[in-house]
Amino acid sequence: xxxxxxxxxxxxxxxxxxxxxxxxxxxxxxxxxxxxxxxxxxxxxxxxxxxxxxxxxxxxxxxxxxxxxxxxxxxxxxxxxxxxxxxxxxxxxxxxxxxxxxxxxxxxxxxxxxxxxxxxxxxxxxxxxxxxxxxxxxxxxxxxxxxxxxxxxxxxxxxxxxxxxxxxxxxxxxxxx
Numbered sequence: 001x002x003x004x005x006x007x008x009x010x011x012x013x014x015x016x017x018x019x020x021x022x023x024x025x026x027x028x029x030x031x032x033x034x035x036x037x038x039x040x041x042x043x044x045x046x047x048x049x050x051x052x053x054x055x056x057x058x059x060x061x062x063x064x065x066x067x068x069x070x071x072x073x074x075x076x077x078x079x080x081x082x083x084x085x086x087x088x089x090x091x092x093x094x095x096x097x098x099x100x101x102x103x104x105x106x107x108x109x110x111x112x113x114x115x116x117x118x119x120x121x122x123x124x125x126x127x128x129x130x131x132x133x134x135x136x137x138x139x140x141x142x143x144x145x146x147x148x149x150x151x152x153x154x155x156x157x158x159x160x161x162x163x164x165x166x167x168x169x170x171x172x173x174x175x176x177x
Contacts (some may be wrong), residue, residue, distance in 0.1 A: 006023060007053045011078055016032050024040060025040075025049055026038055026039070026040060026049075026050045026052055027039050027041070027042045027047035027048065027049055027050060028044050028047065028048060028049075028050040029046045029047040029048070030036075035083055038161060054093045078110055078112040078113070079112045079113055079115075079160060081109065081117065081152060081161070082145055083107050083115055084103070084106065084107055084150070084152050084162045084163075084164060085106065085107055085164050085165070086104060086106055086148065086149070086150055086165070086167045087105045087107060088103070088104065088105045088167040089104065089105060089148065089167060090167070090169075091167045091168060091169075092168060092169070092170075093167075093169045093170070094169075094170045094172060095169055095171050095172065096169065096172045096173075096174070097172075097173065097174050098141075098171070100140050100142060100171075100173070101138065101139055101141065102123070102137070102138045102141045102146075102148070102169070102171070103135055103136070103137045103138075104121055104123075104136050104137075104138070104148045104167075105134060105135045105148070106119060106134050106135075106150045106164065107134070108134050109134065110177075114126065114132060114154060115130045115155075116154065116156075117152050117153065117154060117155060117161065118130040118131065118132055118152075118154075118158075119131055119132070119133070119134060119136075119150055119151070119152060119153070120150065120151045121136045121138075121148065121149070121150050121151075122148065122149045122150070122151065123138050123141070123146060123148050124146050124147055124161065124168055125146070125147070127151075132160070135148075142169050142171065143171050143172060143173055144170070144171060145160065145169075145170055146168070146169055146170075146171060147166050147167065147168050147169075148166070148167050148169065149163060149164055149165070149166045149167065150163065151163045
């Protein structure tokens with residue numbers, strides 16, 4: 001048997017199976033409580049062939065471009081910062097043996113955002129000089145409880161655009177015996 005004959009045979013069988021599927025008989029039965037049951041098989045003689053209306057098929061309509069879908073594209077403006085938070089240190093973190101240094105890190109900015117914004121860190125309420133870097137190392141951080149926070153500033157006006165939550169951390173140093 002050649003390929004064309006095999007394909008033609010499969011096509012005929014598939015068409016026949018589809019036609020048989022479309023003309024499937026549905027049976028119904030109403031029990032003593034008045035509940036109607038439907039089945040594709042006839043489990044017993046109480047089931048009779050159901051008189052069902054023809055199946056109606058409604059073609060789908062194309063989706064129209066709405067104003068809400070265009071507003072979602074505006075929300076994807078690459079210059080808008082959607083996330084700005086301190087990644088390290090974590091809140092309530094205990095830092096041991098760091099040589100009195102702390103490196104704070106915030107979420108990164110895209111290249112488009114770096115053209116517009118600068119980052120300013122604050123340690124124990126004392127603001128540092130704004131920088132284009134997403135990390136800043138603080139020197140001479142002695143033992144005890146400290147806080148760090150970061151501010152996102154507009155580079156041109158130096159107005160605060162966003163700020164992180166204040167993160168509390170605890171600096172520990174090993175004792176010499």
